[in-house]
Amino acid sequence: MILQPVLNPLLIALLCVPVVALAIWVLVRTPQRAGGRVTDTRTLAGHRALWALRVLLVLACALLLLRPGIPGGATQTLATDTDIVLVVDTTASIVAEDWGDGEPRLDGIREDVRALVAEYPGARFALITADAAAELRMPLTTDTTALMGSLEVLRPEVTSQSRGSSIGVAAPLLEETLASAAESSGDRSRMVFYFGDGEQTDGSAPAAFGASERYTDAGAVFGYGTAEGGRMRITTGGVAEGGSEYIQYQGADALSVIDEGNLKIIADQLGIVYEHRTADTAPTLPEAPSTTTGYAEAGEVGNVMELSWLVALVILAILGFELARATLLIARLRGLRAPVRSDGFPDDRTRERT
Numbered sequence: 001m002i003l004q005p006v007l008n009p010l011l012i013a014l015l016c017v018p019v020v021a022l023a024i025w026v027l028v029r030t031p032q033r034a035g036g037r038v039t040d041t042r043t044l045a046g047h048r049a050l051w052a053l054r055v056l057l058v059l060a061c062a063l064l065l066l067r068p069g070i071p072g073g074a075t076q077t078l079a080t081d082t083d084i085v086l087v088v089d090t091t092a093s094i095v096a097e098d099w100g101d102g103e104p105r106l107d108g109i110r111e112d113v114r115a116l117v118a119e120y121p122g123a124r125f126a127l128i129t130a131d132a133a134a135e136l137r138m139p140l141t142t143d144t145t146a147l148m149g150s151l152e153v154l155r156p157e158v159t160s161q162s163r164g165s166s167i168g169v170a171a172p173l174l175e176e177t178l179a180s181a182a183e184s185s186g187d188r189s190r191m192v193f194y195f196g197d198g199e200q201t202d203g204s205a206p207a208a209f210g211a212s213e214r215y216t217d218a219g220a221v222f223g224y225g226t227a228e229g230g231r232m233r234i235t236t237g238g239v240a241e242g243g244s245e246y247i248q249y250q251g252a253d254a255l256s257v258i259d260e261g262n263l264k265i266i267a268d269q270l271g272i273v274y275e276h277r278t279a280d281t282a283p284t285l286p287e288a289p290s291t292t293t294g295y296a297e298a299g300e301v302g303n304v305m306e307l308s309w310l311v312a313l314v315i316l317a318i319l320g321f322e323l324a325r326a327t328l329l330i331a332r333l334r335g336l337r338a339p340v341r342s343d344g345f346p347d348d349r350t351r352e353r354t
Contacts, residue, residue, distance in 0.1 A: 001307075004067040016062040023058060027051035050325075057318045060311050068307045082123045082189045082288045083140055083181045084219075086113065087174055089196030090129040090156050091165035092247065093256035096197070098230030100279030105224040109195045110151050112222060112283045116193065117144045119285045124188075126177055130170035130196075131157035140181060159234045159247060167200050167262050168207030178215035189289040192219035192270055198259035206262070209269040218286045221267040221274045225258030232256055 005012065031047050088094075088109060095104040117125070125147050127138040138150050178190055192212065200206055231246045231253045247254040260276060267274035275284055 002069045002071060004069065006065055006067055009066070012062055012065045016058055016065075019058050020055060020062075023051060023055045027055060053318055053321065057315060060315045060318070064308055064311045064315065068311065070305050070307065081187075082120060082191055082217075083126070083185065084116065084120060084123050084191045084193065085126045085128065085140075085174060085177055085181075086116075087128045087130060087170050087192065087194045087196075088151075088154070089131075089165070089167070090154065091131045091199070092156050092159055092232050092235060093165065093197050093199050094156050094224070095235065096225060096230030096232045096256035098226045098228070098256075099224060103279075104233075105197065105230070106154065106156070108224055108277055108279060109222075110148075111279075112195070112277060113151055114148065115283055116285065117147065120191075120288055123191075123288070126181075127151070128170050128173055128177065129154065131165065132169075134170035134173040136173060136177065140177075156235050158236060165199055166202045166204060166206050167196060167198055167266065168209065171207040171209045171212070174209065175211045175215070178212050182215050189217040190215050191286075191288065192216045192272060194219075194221040194263075194266055194270070195224065196222075196263065197225040197256060198223060198262035198266075199256060200259065200262055209266055213269060213271045216270050216272065217289050219270065219272040220283075220286060221263050221270070221272060222283065223258055223260055223263040223274065223276045225256060227257060229255030229257040 027048055030044070094106050094109070097104055099105045099108040122142065124140040124142050125138070125144065126136065126140045127147060127150055129135050129137050137154075138147060141147070174192065178192070181188070181190055234245050234247055249255075258276075260274070264274045273284075273286065277283060
């Protein structure tokens with residue numbers, strides 16, 4: 001049997017051992033009534049059977065906290081020994097509403113990152129965001145739940161603080177992140193995925209990503225947006241996705257238009273492919289380098305067949321018995337109440353019996 005405790009075993013013992021000891025003491029001692037000790041064999045047997053069930057109940061609760069199981073089947077687990085760096089454009093244009101049925105582009109990025117996580121099990125992921133400045137939101141980790149959590153709460157820069165966007169603002173940080181990964185884990189491959197619309201609006205020449213090419217084994221640049229453009233809601237830094245008003249330009253709603261030329265330049269600099277993303281298609285993901293993709297070292301990972309549900313059924317049955325017994329005792333007590341005459345006084349016959 002395999003145990004997977006939900007609490008520290010010492011804490012479980014501290015919680016359950018005193019209760020079990022008390023129940024056993026009540027079980028073995030002879031019950032007493034007003035007239036002295038109970039000697040009736042039938043009554044003693046019922047008393048001990050009841051408290052034996054209660055001892056069993058406490059033991060079952062302790063076993064449930066230990067999460068018992070038995071070794072089950074074995075399944076092979078694919079491991080991708082790869083470091084993947086995600087670069088996400090978080091300028092105001094990333095919430096332009098031209099993804100799918102008028103949804104923000106950021107929704108498309110989240111969907112594509114989910115596909116990445118599923119495609120490369122066991123990989124380490126890092127998240128870089130880029131707006132007015134680049135920021136490493138999450139260093140390399142295999143905790144994909146944390147990665148998706150970061151993306152779910154990700155918001156674009158505050159509209160009032162925007163000073164234009166540059167597609168190359170993340171280039172130095174990307175190079176630094178990849179170089180650090182190569183130095184610490186030189187045997188792992190590295191992949192880069194860039195998510196953005198390619199708009200360069202700050203009036204300067206964008207920094208190049210070419211310095212990161214030597215650290216990049218594979219990846220893709222994903223482009224979001226349409227040639228017609230999408231409107232962008234004003235963002236204020238609050239919890240909500242955006243405000244109710246749209247960004248204005250020359251008296252009309254401002255439109256963000258994809259610049260695929262810039263995105264293809266980034267892909268060429270990194271030595272990876274470019275793909276324009278739409279809501280009705282799945283992303284084309286490159287294969288991880290074959291030298292770093294395979295099965296877990298042991299070839300398989302053992303599964304555990306949970307037995308907690310059986311223990312829970314035992315607990316449920318005992319609690320059901322206790323509930324039925326308590327209901328029966330309450331009904332008997334109600335039946336012992338003295339009958340009352342129509343004038344509100346107790347029945348004389350009942351008074352004589354008592």
